[in-house]
Amino acid sequence: MIYLNIDLYIYLIMKNYSLYKTTGLSMVMLVIIMLNSCKTDTEKPTVQNESKPNIIIITADDLGWADIAGYGADLHETPNLDRLEKQSLKFTNAYAAAPVCTPTRASIMTGKYPARLHMTIWSEWAKNPQFDQPLIPPDAVGNLPHKETTLAEVLKKAGYFTAHIGKWHLGDAANYPELHGFDINIGGSHWGCPPTFFYPYRGNIYKSERYVPGLGTDFDGNYFTSREGEYLTDRLTDEALKIMKDTNGQPFFLNLAYYTVHTPIEGKPETVNHYLAKIEPDMHHQNADYAAMVYSLDENIGRIVNKIDELGIAENTILIFISDNGGFIGEWTSQKVTNNFPLRSGKGSLYEGGVRIPMLIRYPGNTVPGSVCDEAVSTIDILPTIMQILNISEPDQNIKTDGISIFSLMKNPDTRLNRDYLFWHYPHYYSTTSPVSSARQGEWKLLEYFEDGHVELYNLKDDPGEMNDLSDEMPDKTSKLLDALRNWQIEVNAQMPIVNPNFKKK
Numbered sequence: 001m002i003y004l005n006i007d008l009y010i011y012l013i014m015k016n017y018s019l020y021k022t023t024g025l026s027m028v029m030l031v032i033i034m035l036n037s038c039k040t041d042t043e044k045p046t047v048q049n050e051s052k053p054n055i056i057i058i059t060a061d062d063l064g065w066a067d068i069a070g071y072g073a074d075l076h077e078t079p080n081l082d083r084l085e086k087q088s089l090k091f092t093n094a095y096a097a098a099p100v101c102t103p104t105r106a107s108i109m110t111g112k113y114p115a116r117l118h119m120t121i122w123s124e125w126a127k128n129p130q131f132d133q134p135l136i137p138p139d140a141v142g143n144l145p146h147k148e149t150t151l152a153e154v155l156k157k158a159g160y161f162t163a164h165i166g167k168w169h170l171g172d173a174a175n176y177p178e179l180h181g182f183d184i185n186i187g188g189s190h191w192g193c194p195p196t197f198f199y200p201y202r203g204n205i206y207k208s209e210r211y212v213p214g215l216g217t218d219f220d221g222n223y224f225t226s227r228e229g230e231y232l233t234d235r236l237t238d239e240a241l242k243i244m245k246d247t248n249g250q251p252f253f254l255n256l257a258y259y260t261v262h263t264p265i266e267g268k269p270e271t272v273n274h275y276l277a278k279i280e281p282d283m284h285h286q287n288a289d290y291a292a293m294v295y296s297l298d299e300n301i302g303r304i305v306n307k308i309d310e311l312g313i314a315e316n317t318i319l320i321f322i323s324d325n326g327g328f329i330g331e332w333t334s335q336k337v338t339n340n341f342p343l344r345s346g347k348g349s350l351y352e353g354g355v356r357i358p359m360l361i362r363y364p365g366n367t368v369p370g371s372v373c374d375e376a377v378s379t380i381d382i383l384p385t386i387m388q389i390l391n392i393s394e395p396d397q398n399i400k401t402d403g404i405s406i407f408s409l410m411k412n413p414d415t416r417l418n419r420d421y422l423f424w425h426y427p428h429y430y431s432t433t434s435p436v437s438s439a440r441q442g443e444w445k446l447l448e449y450f451e452d453g454h455v456e457l458y459n460l461k462d463d464p465g466e467m468n469d470l471s472d473e474m475p476d477k478t479s480k481l482l483d484a485l486r487n488w489q490i491e492v493n494a495q496m497p498i499v500n501p502n503f504k505k506k
Helices: 006-015 017-023 027-037 079-087 101-110 151-157 232-246 269-276 288-310 379-389 407-411 475-491
Strands: 054-060 089-095 161-166 184-186 202-205 208-211 252-257 317-323 356-362 371-373 422-426 436-441 444-449 455-459
Touching: 054 101, 054 288, 079 288, 079 317, 079 356, 101 151, 101 379, 151 161, 151 252, 151 379, 161 232, 184 232, 232 252, 232 288, 269 288, 288 317, 317 379, 379 407, 422 475, 436 475, 444 475, 455 475
Parallel strands: 054 252, 054 317, 089 371, 161 184, 161 252
Antiparallel strands: 089 356, 202 208, 317 356, 422 436, 436 444, 444 455
């Protein structure tokens, strides 16, 4: 409702009286013109082609399955994600396509298994095989191939404005987001983490000098002289909010990939102090700095959701929240980062703690608020799901995906997908694992380790923590899953590690 000062109303009528006289406009029409002339920018609703929903994918970096309150966190506070969960479809068995970042991000962009792309380790280490272990991992692909059709390219072709903000990590400068279908890129480079989460986001980490590009000026292009205390997660959200506001009704795809909660583990000091006072000895989570980072992530997701509502586009916006792999259970500054309890292990591993992730989808009218889905889904399913929603059929062989649409689950979480297996392949070493492949069929999961060829079998329904290996007790089930896994390895031409002839056991 617009309340117009009566004196201003009379003035506007008189000012435009000549228009009224010469054109024969009715007084009603003249009043409508006057009222429209008095509207401010904030009063003008966003007008958009409702046949094309906006798409926002928010990807947290290294956020564990149990790192937010709705999935069981005991120290961390995530009120905005809790609120979003009540508005969304929550997946309890969602998976990253890989236990580390680059491969999962490639799966989101292409809908393909990382093993098929030969993108099985983070970008910088793709051509850096280890020679100090029993096996020599294969050379991997570090740059997302230009022959692959990305989600951004699909949407750009469909008339979307496409924006990438935050972590990219899918290749060098010749393979940045702008060359894979994105109209703009803010903050994305070939590095997997920032040197610091505080302005100016420059410094040395992991023996290299780094920076976060595109954040040295304000929205008008003026160089900052001082932004002391500015926090990277906040700043990336600032950029995202501006893009959402300025699309002028054009449908948009926002790929918002926060660097949070990857190392370096740096929370805002005042928030860290809050959690230091809250920690109890029996809590699974004990890192106040990490908890503060989770809280900042949650705050900024709240800002995104609020902006969607403020712009009046909530009913026509698909919002997807995920992580790129399980939580990092190593140490930072001599303190364990997180705990994926009740799941086993963490980032790098193909146990559940390394690949199971939180996943929320909100699409009003297509998802039931507060609903829960237990069906196993993966990041490879995001692209085909969006294509089905938009009714896009593309004959290009480069976007024949390994994933399948989960739109049916969004409509009815109790349905089942027409898929027998999910697969993973990590032919590399990490602090949590040796080279390994894995397959899941229903409640059953098998892991095959390449160093000695041993396999493990778990029933995830009865044993989500993967503590009871059933491979000896159930040889037929073990053999069936192993055959399926090996057939899949052949089908995608999965790269395998080879024996290191020079390795000497210490």
